[in-house]
Each structure stands twice: as structure tokens, then as C-alpha cells.
Amino acid sequence: MKGERVTVRQIVKHYGPVTAVDNVTVDVKAGEFLSLLGSSGSGKTTLLMMIAGFEMPTAGAIQIGTNDVTYIAPNKRNVGMVFQKYALFPHMSVRDNVAFPLRMRKMDRAQIDRRVEEVLAMVQLESFGDRAPAQLSGGQQQRVALARALVFEPPVLLMDEPLGALDKKLREQLQLEIKSLQQRLGVTVIYVTHDQEEALTMSDRVAVMSHGQVAQIGSPFSLYSEPASAFVADFIGKMNFLSAQYLGKAQSGLQVRLTESSTVSITRSLNGHIPELSPGLPVKAAIRPENISLSPRGQGGPNAIPGIVDTSIYLGTHNVMLVNVEGRRDLSLHIQVPVGQDIPFFARGDAVDILLQNDAIYLFPSKGDWQ
Template identity: 60%
Template sequence: MKGQTVVIRDIVKRYGNFEAVSNVSFDVQAGEFVSILGSSGSGKTTLLMMIAGFETPSSGRILIGDRDITHLAPNRRDVGMVFQKYALFPHMTVAQNIAFPLKMRGLSRSEIAARVADTMALVQLAGFERRLPSQLSGGQQQRVAVARALIFEPPVLLMDEPLGALDKKLRESMQFEIKRLQHRLGVTVIYVTHDQEEALIMSDRVAVMEGGRLAQVGAPAELYLSPKTAFVADFVGKMNFLDGDYMGTGTEGAIIALSEGSRVIARSGLNGSCGLISEGDRVRLAVRPERLRLAPKGQGGPWALPARVEAAIFVGSFHVFLVGIEGRGGAPLQVQLPASGATLPFQNGDAVDLVIDQEALKLFPATEASLGR
């Protein structure tokens, strides 16, 4: 099995006056695993359904390899599809479900039997041939759906939130299983999910959708460390936000005056989306919980912010502290510190200094669209 490229060019999908997908373009390389990530209503599933052929674009083009498939029927696109509900035939055995695509293609009985046996071994279901879907666990049903999608050796596999119905532990196990199969077979995978952690774990690259538009495409580390917009920063991983006024850029970096009178330095300077801001403009600072630390009051250094611990939580490998900055209302900030034991270094109500990693601060215009998941 060998993957092929998928090219999406200027794709638009309208339903009356509503534009569900707005001028989306990106390429998926042969053998690449790309997730389309977004909240409900972002357009991610509509985009996948257009690649599969179950929806027709209002405008734009879709190519697989050198073939323009924009207006081809789904059964002529040569893509595998795994649905969220698996869509297994309840009256057919596991072997019959997996064999179905080959039967529709007119292969001989002996060839079908051989390929079914090979594929069932690949997804670790050997011995389950005669069982019905109702006799399988959720994870086993998911494996059958994947096997059925792979058995005719498609160059492209499309997956629409296939792990959404599984419990957390099984979902995590299947994430690695799907990734293992994809690496072994070399198939190109386009995977739709609303789970940002799942997208980061499984993908070579992630395409983040917001309101029908493509907000950013990049490797997981790029999206996490260098988000281009406040929406991407908020949607991919946990993020703290602080509002303030841009006071200009000095030798140490961008200077931001916070609403409670404190100042912070963003050493990375202005984010790419901040190119037009001027001194005095309202801005939004973003920083990950693990790039904050706490110090006893008065020991955090000249740029520390006076704060108070509102909650202290032990989460196994790390501690999470909810911290309110003195003089600032709104939601507390999350601080994540490595755990060397179950004993918390700070307790509820402690007065502390909040120390921000100035290299990790990201700066965005306050006028960006409101955040939300």
C-alpha cells in the first residue's frame, strides 16, 4: 500500500446563504497523517465529506495524486472511510464485514479469503471471524471498521472522529494502534477530531479550523509553541490570557502594562499578527501553564506579579495551582509545576509571587475574534 497526495484548493461549501467552509486550501503529502481539528460547527466534517464525495463543493478543486476527484462519485475516488459510528453491517460476521469491499469489486473467493485473513491479523483480530458486531467490544468494532477501510488498499484513508465513542483508556490505546498501522502501510490519512490532545499525539501536521476557515496548519509543536492567532493558542493545549496595553518595545522586548498596574516583558517581541499595533493599543498576552512558576512572596524577582493561590491540586506527575493576580478580576491563571511527591509546595490562600517566563509570552491583538472552544 502506498499513499498519495491530497490537494485541496479554494474549497467553498454553501448551504443557502450560510458558508460552512470558506476558501480552504492546503496539501497533504503522500503517506502523511494530517488531522483536521476544530470545535463543533467549524466546518471540519463538512470538509472531510467533500473529500470523501458525500458533499459537493460549491467551488474549488480536490485532487488525489494527479486525479481531479471534485465531482467523482464516492465509490470512484478509491478512498477508505471510517465513520464515527463504524457503520458495520449488524447481520454480517466480522469476516463478512471486512470482505464486503472486495466482494463489491468482484475479487475471487480465494483471494478474498486470503486478504481477509491477512487484514484481520494486521488489526489483531485473528480468531474473531465468525463473531457478529454485537458480540464485540467498542475497540474491536473500531478495528473491524479500520480493517474494512484498508482491505482494498486505498491510497487515502479518511477518518471521522472514529474514537469518539470509546472510553479514555481505550481511546488512547487505539490512537497508537492507528498510528502504528499508518506507519506500517504508508497510507495517507486525513483524520477529523475535536480533541486537540488526540490531534497532537497522532498527527504529522494539524489543520485548525475556525468558523469554516483555516486558522493555521502546522506540525503539533509549531501550533503549540508558535500559534499565529489567539484562537489557535487557546484551542491547542491549555493557555492563560492576560489583557493589557502595549507600551512599546525596549531593549528587553515588548512592554505590556496590565490592568492592575503591573508591567510585564514579552521577550519574543510582537507576534506576527501584531504587526499593526501601536503604543497604547489594547493587547492580549498568552502563556502556557508550564511556563509559569511560583515563588514565596517577595522572592520572585523584579518582574514578578503579586498573587494568591486560590486552589492547589495534585494531578500525579504535576501540581496545578489556580492563582489570582492581586488587583485583577476574572478567572484565575493556571500554573503547572512538576511534582516531586504528593506534598504540595503551596497551599490554598498562600500569598506568592507569580513569575512569568518572558521568552514564552505570546502577544496578540485584543481585537481578534472572541475565544472559545
């Protein structure tokens, strides 16, 4: 099985006056695992349905391999499809469900039997062939749906929230199994999810969608470490946003005022987020919980911000803390503090110094639309 390239060019989809997908261009490499990540209404499932052929685009083009499939029927596209609700035939056995696509392609009986057994073994269901779907757990039914989608060796596999109905532990297990299977087979996967952790775990690249457009596309690492907008920064992982005022450049870095008495130097580049900054402009400073540390009040040094611990929750390897910034009633920070012998424990009401890692602070325009 060999994956094929999928090219989406300037795809638009209108439903009456509503634009569900707005001029999207995505190039999925052969054998790549790409996730379409976004909240409800972002356009991710509509885009997937157009690639599958269940929806026709208003404008644009879709190519699989060297073939333009924009207006070709779904059954002529040679793609596998896995849905959240399994879509298994309840009156057929597991074996017959998996064999169905091969029978539709009029393969001979011996080939069908051999291929079905191979794929059932691949998804660890070789001893379940005679059972009905109703006799299987949710995870087993999803494995059957995956086997049926793979049995005819499609070069492209489309998956629409396939693990959404499963419990957390089983979902995490199947994430790793699907990724391992995809790497072994080399099939191209386009995977729709609203779960950012799932997308980061499974994908080679992730396309973050918002309002029918791709807000940013990149590797999980690049999306997390270099978000192109405040929206992406907020959607991928956890992020603290601090309304601030830009003061200008100094030898120690970019100066940002958080409170009347607290100024922070930022040593990272702006990475194109704000091309030109004038002193006095309002900005949003953003920092992830793991890039903030705490020390007892008075021991934090010149960049320390005074705060009071509001909440501390023990989660085994780390404490999740909510710390209020003194002088800013509107500002509290979520902080992730590792548990260790050399790390002091802080309880509710403790006066602390908040230390922001200077090279881990992002600056974004202070806009209401969070772009």
C-alpha cells in the first residue's frame, strides 16, 4: 500500500449565504498524516467531505495523485473512509463487513478471504470474524470500520472524528495504534478532530481551521512553539494572555509593562507577529504555564512580578496553580510547577514572586478578534 498526494486548491463551499469553507489551499504529501483541527463550525468536516466526494465545492479543485477528482463520484475516488459512528452493517458478520468493499470490486473468493484475514490480523481482530457488530465493544467496532476502509488498499484514508465516541483511555490507545498502522502501511491520512491533544499526538502536520479558513499549518512542534496568531496560541495547548503596554526596545530586550510597578523584558524575536511597534501601544503578552516559575516573595530578582497564590492542585508529577497578580484585579496566571525536592511548595494565600521566562513570551496585537 502506497500513499498518494492530495492537493486542495482554493476550495470554496457556500451553503446559501453561509461560507463554510473559504478559499482553502492545502497540499498533503504522499504518506503524510495531516489533521484538520478546529472547533465546531470551523469548516474541517465540510472540507473532508469535499475531498471524499460527498459534498461538491462551489469553487476550486481537488487532486488525488495525478487525477483531478473535484467532481468525481465518491466511489470512483479510491479513498477509504472511517466515520465516528462506525457505519457497520448490523446484519453482517465482522468478516462480511470487511469483505464488502472487495465484493463490490468483484474480486474472486480466494483473494477476498485471504485479504480479509490479513486485515483482521492487522487490527488484532483475527478471532472475531464470525461475530456480529453488536457483540463487539465500541473500540472493536471502530477497528472493524478501520479494517473495512483499509482492505482494498486505498492510497488515501479519510477519518472524521473516528474516536470521538470512545472513552479517554481507549481513545488514547487507538490513537497510537492508528498512527503505528499508518506508518507501517504508508497510506496518506487526512484526519478530522476537534481534540488538539489528539491532533498533536498523531499528526505529521496539523492544519488549524477557523471560520472556514486555515489559520496556520505546520508540525505539532512548530504550532506549539511558534503560533502565528493569538487564536492559534490559545487553541493549541494552554496559554496565559496578559494585557500589557509596549514601552520600547532596550539593551535587555523589548520592554512591556504589566502593572504600574512591573515591567518585563522580552528577549525573543517577534517572529512576524507585530512587524512595527510604537511605544505606548497596547499588546497581548502570552506565555505557557510551564514557562512560569515561582519563588518566595522578595527572592525573585528584578523581573519578578508580585502575586498571591489563589489555588494549588496536586496532579502527581506537577502542581497546577492559579496565581493572582498584585495590582491587577483582572489578571490571574495558570502555572504548571513540577514536583521535586528542590522546588518549594506554595499554598493558597502565600505571597510569591512570579518569574516569566523571558525567551518564552509572545507578543500579539491587542485586538478583540484575537487574530
